[in-house]
Amino acid sequence: MKRLPMEIILYKIIPYTYHLNSLELREDILHYIRTKTDIEYSYFRYWQIEMNGYKNEYMDWLSNNILFFFNDYYPSNYYGYTSLIYDIFRRYRPFSKYTDTDIYHYIEVVFYNIDSSSKQVKFIWGLLTIAERELFLNKMSI
Secondary structure (H helix, E strand, C coil): CCCCCHHHHHHHHHHHHCCCCCHHHHHHHHHHHHHHHHHHHHHHHHHHHHCCCCCCHHHHHHHHHHHHHHCCCCCHHHHCCCHHHHHHHHCCHHHCCCCHHHHHHHHHHHHHHCCCHHHHHHHHHHHCCHHHHHHHHHHHCC
């Protein structure tokens, strides 16, 4: 910073440090954090404590149940994915122009092979809207 010209600091860097995100985005971020913590704890309590599951089994179940719920309770290995699943994945900016086939390939080849179901949950939970998260919490909480 000491070597940068004062004009760059004043007119290019400083304005970004004071730029607030929209209220909608801030609410979404807070909702993501609160609800992800709540649902993870709920699944942890059930699968790890009550069912004495294997390490991180609760995250495997949570990841599976999120996709199952938003796929209208249809198993993807028999019926494929509903249009809602494709729409949810298109919210991820790099996928916005992807075809259903591209997204199907991503889910089956890449998403399910992510080294951690915790990363899967973070990714998909972040793509959901506040209303979708609330719907899942109300219908699928343990």
